[in-house]
Amino acid sequence: MNLDSVKQIAEVDFSDTYLEAREKFLAAVPNARAYPCSAKGPSGEALYTDVAYFGPTDAKRLLVLISGTHGPEGYHGSAAQLLFLRAKYHEQLPHSTAVLFIHALNCYGFAWNRRATVEGCDLNRNFIDFSSPIPPNPGYEELDEFFVPEDRSEEGIRRAETAIDQYRKLHGDAAYLSARAQGQYTRPGGLFYGGTEPTEARRTLEKIMADFDVSTRDEVIIIDYHTGLGPYGYGEIQCEQPSGLKGYHRAEKIFGPSVTLPDLGTSTSPNLHGTLDEYFQRLLGDRHTYVAVEYGTYPISEVMSAIRDEHWLFRFRPDQADSELGREIRNASKRSFYPQKPDWQEMVLWRAHLVHRQALEALASE
Template identity: 65%
Template structure:
């Protein structure tokens, strides 16, 4: 990718709304299939997860690109998917390889500039087996009222932050991070809530996998684009807990030493139950390799503050979601997970292009 192409991509590939991103995706995937969401967007518009497939119908190898697992993070993922298609990589797939592109998996969150689904659930905590006992997070339960306090006045936030700081001082940074972000299943409407049953977005992914016969493939490589963790603009390649060290080693074979894993303690994320990787692990076992390109934005304390206000808005003041104050809160979430800066966008594109080339090479050299 040369300098002129990078500048052109920054200007044309990124979008400013879910609707714009969807229109751009449909322009380059005229044969795509739409999965309608039961929820609507801020203007009452219909919402869809769109899926495009390229390559042999019965290809033994499959590359899967997913955007919008965490709704508002779809701005980045959608741009990365468009970059792949505009580079025409789908026209030069390795032999016996197909491409499946899932655009705006959590289309509700994308349209509303929220991380969560319409049910208020963090989709990347929702892929647990609900027939088993729910994971416990006593640290979150202890701090729940401070993560999303009823009072978000300046004084209310000061008290909440003081309580969180006291917990971190008493228990350590790692314990605090686990309490804060590893997921919880007891506080609906709270931060990183994993739900009590499969969400509509999860069921959509399961239906897509069934419709495109993913389970019979011999090798599947999944890129699930995210933003928010790590240094500004850096694209960390994260593996997840579900596929363990074996999944990490499969990913490292393809992408090299930049791959990280919570199992090894090298990831900017803590170990999380119920991530999307759990679905792929159940479906494919060691026939899959899951990687999350995680593009850093701003420091975690800022993210905690904007997510707190978003959750507070929809939990305690749903009547003002459409007001100017509500739009400002949602805009702050968007800006945190989608920096409106050319340098960040260019960093995302350069790293995505590199990862895409590595993924194609990995598919070509797979046993």
């Protein structure tokens, strides 16, 4: 695949809305299985997570490609999945290998351009074991009113940022980042809220895994597409804490030394609670390798401002979600996770193409 072809593919396969992305995916995979969402889109449209499977039904090795875990991050994930199909990798699968596409896992968030699920949860914090005590996050509880201040005026934002700066100076950047991002389970409507029970999107993923007998496979590689963290256009291959060093070494063997892990201090992300990897670790143990391919967009201050405003909208003004103000805030969220720039689109697709090939080569080499 040459540079010109990637440029042309980017122009075609990136979409402007969830519905457009879904139409393109279904055009490429007309026999996909649809898993409905109980919520509707901004125009009252029905929403679905669409799933396609290629390869032997009893394949012992499986590649799982997940887009839209965090709503508008699905713009890249959908295009990357279409790129995989354009490369015809699904027609050249190694013996005893299959691939499972999960398109728009959080279809509600994708349609509304918000990271959260219909319940207002961060899906990538929702996979804790809710039968056990929830992970505490006292730092978040202290800062919640400043992370998402009800007063959105310039003065209100300034007061909130001052309080956050004071916390950082007192406790340090590491404690601040952990408080903000690791996940919290006590402040509905707040940042990175993990919920009090499995969300509908989580239950959808669990049903997909059961429907396709994923737990019976000998080896599973999961690629979960994300955006919004790190340098512009760079795709960081992140491992998560639940898989530990064993999972990291499995990923490094497949994807090379650019793989990162929070425990080693190499990741742009802190350790997180309730991630998809936590679920796959319970489901498959050492038979799985999970990576979140995280593509940078804009400076983190801009991204966090968009996240803050999106949470403010649905926490304090939910009835205005489709007003002029609501659309302005949701469009800013979309831009933060999906730079509609030709250079960014080419950069992220090149990395996706490499990651896809590496995963298939690893499955073929066993």
